[in-house]
Amino acid sequence: MISINAAVIDLKRLDLLADGDSQIHALDSRAKVLVTLVFIVSVVSFGRYEIVRLLPFFAYPAVMIALAGLPPLYIARKIALVSPFILMVGLFNPLFDRDVLYQICQVQISGGWISLFSLLVRSLLTVSAAFILVGTTGFTAVCQALQRLGTPQVFTVQLLFLHRYILVLADETGRASRARELRSCGKKGLGVASFGSLTGHLLLRTWLQAERIHTAMLARGFTGKFHVPRQSRFSADDILFVLGWSLLFISLRAADISDIIGALFS
Amino acid sequence: MSHHIVEARNLQHVYPDGTIAIKDVSFRITHGESVAIIGANGAGKSTLLQHLNGCLYPTSGQIRIGDTLLTKSTLPDIRRTVGMVFQYPDDQLFMPTVFEDVAFGPLNQGLSGSDLERRVTEALVQVGADHLRTKPPYHLSGGEKKRVAIATVLAMSPDILVMDEPTSGLDPFARRQLMSLLVEFKHTKIFTSHDLDMVLDLCHRTIILHDGMIMADGPTGEIFRNDALLAACRLEKPLSMQGCPLCNTDYATKPGN
Numbered sequence: 050m051i052s053i054n055a056a057v058i059d060l061k062r063l064d065l066l067a068d069g070d071s072q073i074h075a076l077d078s079r080a081k082v083l084v085t086l087v088f089i090v091s092v093v094s095f096g097r098y099e100i101v102r103l104l105p106f107f108a109y110p111a112v113m114i115a116l117a118g119l120p121p122l123y124i125a126r127k128i129a130l131v132s133p134f135i136l137m138v139g140l141f142n143p144l145f146d147r148d149v150l151y152q153i154c155q156v157q158i159s160g161g162w163i164s165l166f167s168l169l170v171r172s173l174l175t176v177s178a179a180f181i182l183v184g185t186t187g188f189t190a191v192c193q194a195l196q197r198l199g200t201p202q203v204f205t206v207q208l209l210f211l212h213r214y215i216l217v218l219a220d221e222t223g224r225a226s227r228a229r230e231l232r233s234c235g236k237k238g239l240g241v242a243s244f245g246s247l248t249g250h251l252l253l254r255t256w257l258q259a260e261r262i263h264t265a266m267l268a269r270g271f272t273g274k275f276h277v278p279r280q281s282r283f284s285a286d287d288i289l290f291v292l293g294w295s296l297l298f299i300s301l302r303a304a305d306i307s308d309i310i311g312a313l314f315s
Numbered sequence: 316m317s318h319h320i321v322e323a324r325n326l327q328h329v330y331p332d333g334t335i336a337i338k339d340v341s342f343r344i345t346h347g348e349s350v351a352i353i354g355a356n357g358a359g360k361s362t363l364l365q366h367l368n369g370c371l372y373p374t375s376g377q378i379r380i381g382d383t384l385l386t387k388s389t390l391p392d393i394r395r396t397v398g399m400v401f402q403y404p405d406d407q408l409f410m411p412t413v414f415e416d417v418a419f420g421p422l423n424q425g426l427s428g429s430d431l432e433r434r435v436t437e438a439l440v441q442v443g444a445d446h447l448r449t450k451p452p453y454h455l456s457g458g459e460k461k462r463v464a465i466a467t468v469l470a471m472s473p474d475i476l477v478m479d480e481p482t483s484g485l486d487p488f489a490r491r492q493l494m495s496l497l498v499e500f501k502h503t504k505i506f507t508s509h510d511l512d513m514v515l516d517l518c519h520r521t522i523i524l525h526d527g528m529i530m531a532d533g534p535t536g537e538i539f540r541n542d543a544l545l546a547a548c549r550l551e552k553p554l555s556m557q558g559c560p561l562c563n564t565d566y567a568t569k570p571g572n
Contacts, residue, residue: 065411068449265407270424
């Protein structure tokens with residue numbers, strides 16, 4: 050099952066990107082978490098039919114990707130993977146919301162289509178912001194930042210274990226699928242029946258392996274607290290980063306920049 | 316120095332399904348000893364090993380590390396003293412890079428900055444894996460993973476090194492490299508292994524477990540010469556003590572050879 054194994058390596062690559070040494074990587078993880086939170090809240094707080102006012106927000110992922118030296122195609126592929134789920138969420142909007150909002154020549158565009166497109170734009174923005182956060186900070190450091198910002202430890206440790214468990218599960222799935230494939234001689238094997246048993250085995254095996262990993266962590270002094278080697282402090286750069294981006298996002302949310310620019314030229 | 320002593324007294328472990336894995340096991344391993352715990356599959360070796368740093372608690376009996384009795388309150392100190400290297404390095408390596416993985420234990424001990432950097436570098440240099448520090452653990456070969464797994468434990472400066480099947484899955488060269496590495500450690504060492512040639516090379520004392528009980532505890536050479544004991548415990552002499560099959564007269568005179 051090459052595709053599953055490739056997906057696992059691809060997933061692990063995101064964490065490896067966090068080892069970069071750009072000025073964005075050097076910022077305190079809390080600063081990046083705060084900016085991402087303000088960005089997400091600003092984006093999702095727009096009305097359901099809003100599209101145009103969301104567009105200036107694309108400046109954030111673009112600038113961050115450029116400054117952090119993240120591979121844009123890789124991030125785009127990651128976002129593309131999520132988009133079918135987003136489409137599924139908004140799939141019924143055009144069916145239920147048929148009020149015509151715009152008419153371009155003979156083409157009538159209903160509110161459902163506008164809200165679906167708005168949902169897509171907002172998802173692209175928020176998902177890219179999340180990927181950029183992990184790609185410039187690392188999942189462990191993001192969890193630690195959340196903890197230092199006041200999130201209860203029980204949540205952050207759960208998040209860390211979930212992250213690790215996904216990797217263990219994906220590794221095991223790759224191995225089990227390969228074993229099934231090799232013994233099904235290019236046919237369907239036992240079809241759905243074999244998948245039922247395979248899924249059960251996967252659950253038990255990953256459970257056991259997760260227990261062994263947990264034991265290894267306990268053996269090395271793990272007491273529920275995660276530490277990262279790069280223990281940064283909030284510097285002037287971090288304050289500037291948080292204030293600069295937050296002010297921009299709040300301004301973009303509060304005022305219609307396209308109206309202002311239009312007024313300047315008219 | 317008393318920290319280097321491992322003592323089990325009347326240890327018994329019963330799993331929740333009722334399986335009695337260890338029955339009335341007692342031994343005392345003193346400072347600087349290198350001891351092998353051997354036995355057939357299911358003899359209770361791994362279960363016993365997991366008691367030595369509190370991964371499992373005895374159903375009855377005691378474990379003492381130095382003067383300290385293993386209890387929940389003494390667990391952090393005991394885990395710093397007893398470094399455990401697991402059989403499968405994939406279970407032991409879980410951080411994004413080798414450096415972070417080796418730093419995991421020292422960070423939990425409260426080290427940071429240059430102290431942390433020095434401790435990690437020392438451990439990696441000791442196992443000859445410093446060049447791998449920026450690599451993700453899943454990109455390493457089996458032998459490299461094993462070395463890094465040992466470094467993760469060495470970085471915590473343990474007094475006692477416990478290793479479950481250290482040479483399993485390694486190619487002959489990596490196995491030999493690992494053995495030369497282990498022989499240089501001055502720690503109290505406890506191994507479980509099916510690699511009896513390694514046991515012969517590294518351990519002066521051997522404990523045989525059979526059905527959860529100690530069947531023999533004594534000098535390795537003496538135990539390996541006892542054919543009846545080995546056969547009763549489903550074991551065989553190390554290959555190096557069996558003689559060369561090609562030079563063996565009985566073998567050479569067999570029809571067809």
